[in-house]
Amino acid sequence: MRFADLTTLRVGGPIAHPHEARTRGELVDFVRAHPMQEPTGAAPRKTPDVLFVAGGSNLLVADDGFDGPVCLVRTRGIDWQKPDDSGVVRVTVEAGEDWDAFVAQTVDRGLSGLEALSGVPGSVGATPVQNVGAYGAEVADCLTHVLALDRVTGEEHLLTADRLGFGYRTSVLKRSAAEAGAVRWVVLAVTFDLQSSGAGAAADAPGDGAGAAVRYRQLATALDVDLGTRVPVAQVRRAVLDLRASKGMVLDAADHDTWSAGSFFTNPILSLVDDAVGRVTPADVLPEGAPSYPVLDHRTGEADPAVVKTSAAWLIERAGFSRGYSVGDGLASLSTKHTLALTNRGEARARDLVELARHIRAGVEEAFGIVLVPEPNLVGIDL
Template sequence: MTDVEPIPLAELTTLRTGGAPARMIDAHTRDELVEALRETWADAEPWLVLGGGSNLFVGDEPFAGTVVRVLTSGIERLPAARPGFVRLKVQAGHSWDDLVAYAVGEGLAGIAAMSGIPGTVGAAPVQNIGAYGQEIAETLVEVELIDEETGEVSVVPVADLGLGFRTSVLKHHYGSLPQRPAVILSATFELAEVGSGDLPVRGEQLRTALGLGPTASVSLGWIRDHVLETRRRKGMVLDDSDPDTRSAGSFFQNAIVSAAFARTLPDACPRWPLRALLDPVTVIPLDVYDGVVPHPISGESDVKVSAAWLIEHAGVRKGFSLPRSRAAVSSKHALALTNRGDGTAAELAELARFIQGRVQSEFGLILQPEPVLVGVEL
């Protein structure tokens, strides 16, 4: 590991906010990363692990602690137990989109719809990244992580990560601490070997986004190219020449509400059930069965509703900004808050609070931020 001259976080995060930390360490290998984290935790000072900086919203004041930059990289191809599949063990600092490009080039299916998502592989499981109907949870097998409390390194199966919609036990949600404070060192994925030819496109959400019919067959390369183009049109692929990409991606999460609350929203608001409803199974031991089967209690699925639709229909349009502010809603995508040039975290936070207030006033719910907030409050 290497102590380096601290760099302002505004130069290392896609929202371009944040001062320089008191100390900065670059970790280029797994062992350096383990050593840096153990040393930092032993000092009991504030710390921050920084990968691609694409999911961070950092306050204007200098960070009074240590920033550990994860600069590890590498893909190891491993056999899988299932025929027709392969496993890829990827170092935490590896670019997520570089991993997708590698998988597509090798004819490995399962993550092509997540092309163009910025950030690193180590950050991806923390919030269970996803796009167009694909999520990390579908292909992730396990992660190697180091535990903050003990400093021990262990391999944790995906079932123990509590992956949900943009969440996991590792994520630092706004207003709360992670259930398991730890840092991912590597992640292992299991992908299907399908080759470079055309194949049916799974998932209605992906087919709709790409304008494909239910029987369409295309190659993984075609999917990647068209997903990247779709994201570019929304300003969701990093481009120094496009101020709409100076963002943390979707600033607000799509809201998860009860089915009953969803019915109070306008019919035009896009919504998606979170899980399929299955008929309940009742098991009655024979020694207590009295001939009466209790009436099943049916439950309704929670519903994901479109935060972008709520924002726009609360009167906040694409390109909106407050007077004299250098923060603005993206001109292409209502969920992205952008830094239009030397904007401060205070200006972005002011805009975020304004949007939250408008949506709450109009629809009765509070949108939650998706990025990790460091030294800033909403």
Template structure:
């Protein structure tokens, strides 16, 4: 591959020139390439499928490393479970198709998500009631300042809603500066049945109830159809799919703030924020806490970013005058490149959407993709 711009390496097809492209084809070559670049003082941009990146028009003046090594191994496991070790460069939906074809459950509702396996734990990808955190057991990482790759249990990654210690947030560095090399999963072998259906829209599409278990192939087909109806499955014939998928995360706000929204605004309960422990200086502790009131935990709810956008007056197909970036004609949560868009146009549209939602509802929408050379 001889790509010269980030536009050629991303599903959004925006982004300027790059200095150099490396595509190591094996695990060891990837490790060697990264070590060499880091030792030379370079800061390589790491790419997988390029489906979760919005790049600026000035491009990236350092090297780009596209993770391309593939491989899948079934590990010894207990009856009823299937342990998999998968290389980071494997295409995510090819992995899902592989597991569904064998009747294994745990990934079927994540069908159609673009990108590579290595990106899944970084983002803690999720859809239709499933999150990768539910089946992720460990990742192999190469730390920026580490000598050798290390295996890290999933519970050390601080996996949350579309986040982990490995994710960069709006240009800020990740808490752990490391590259994912390999990922391990623990799936279920339930005679071809899916995990319990946990999302209302999917249950409706399947004509079943929440909690039901259906053949994994049937669930996958329904998820792919739902995603395609929203322009969330990349199709070179459909400009609506030239995007980064869902552009904004669903905001999580205090329940008290959500009460100011219209009654029909969707909201779902999430884990509350527990108060920080109170630290007492024992050298000056008298045994009394005059006037002390224990901090209360804060009840939180998750809102629908798509609902907020639509009800802030930004409808499907909307675009700023003269801009080639637009809201998808199928789903308001996706920003798309209608043809020849620039990174600046995408960023301007994203900022407009944020401003409209903030003005109408007082809620900030955070972008989901990684931003390189753009500010939103």
């Protein structure tokens, strides 16, 4: 068994010690059999001690593979509760469930909250780690809590949204793994509160109720509505899937533009606080003409005045890297549909993707002084 067979990038070497967990109990047993020592504050280990693989959509593993234990998370199960008096349906999903298949079920039931996240590859359990987001929506918007197992203590914890420290493509779960160099919190199940099409509607009754307000201009344009308009959830899902497909972001074995990990680099977040002069403006830190976006605080919904976000795609393109750009023998390239995805053109190895990523990151830094941060989890690889 190889990581190339389990990841959307379709690269990565052999798996020496695979273990499949099909139930929550089997996943718990694996985690408790592979405890992690309490982090000491020293530099994180370069290679994790254990890997957990589910959808494989956010993982780039070296061509040498991984010598440690690998848990294949295949847990299944969805618990749909009845709507409360305000029409909110609480749903608890096992970590190994396919994300888009779950989103499709919420849309079929006329539940709003996740429709703009249609087409995102991967598993449900991975979404809170990365705080997956697209088209103006994020998992943090409707997640209530995560059931997670602490590998240090072996104990299960209900981590509420406020304890998860959500930010742009990050959470406590992700930051703790980065600090230790290995996963500490293993997600067992995720619980969401979703709005039904009408207060008191049956949770199992199909519907086509209005979704959350459209908050992303490209999606609003595709739907031919104004920003802030509420659109039926099924209509939003269809529009999002069409948009993602136009960018090669819906998995298709016949389309090499989809042999990727999605957006390879996160949109940079730059500080607006200068130690020498105090508060500065976005124009002071961004390249001329670069787009700027607010960074919202999930607790308050207000923009954080200390930071500004810009577009990684804009930086990549303005640094001279166009769609389809490649280096070396061209086995890996930027997507031919947009510049945020690094793609396997059919016969790439992990080292081909790494070479391309390094080249693009260095070019952006040379052009703008901004260091791009990779979004996928890198195993046995250092950019």
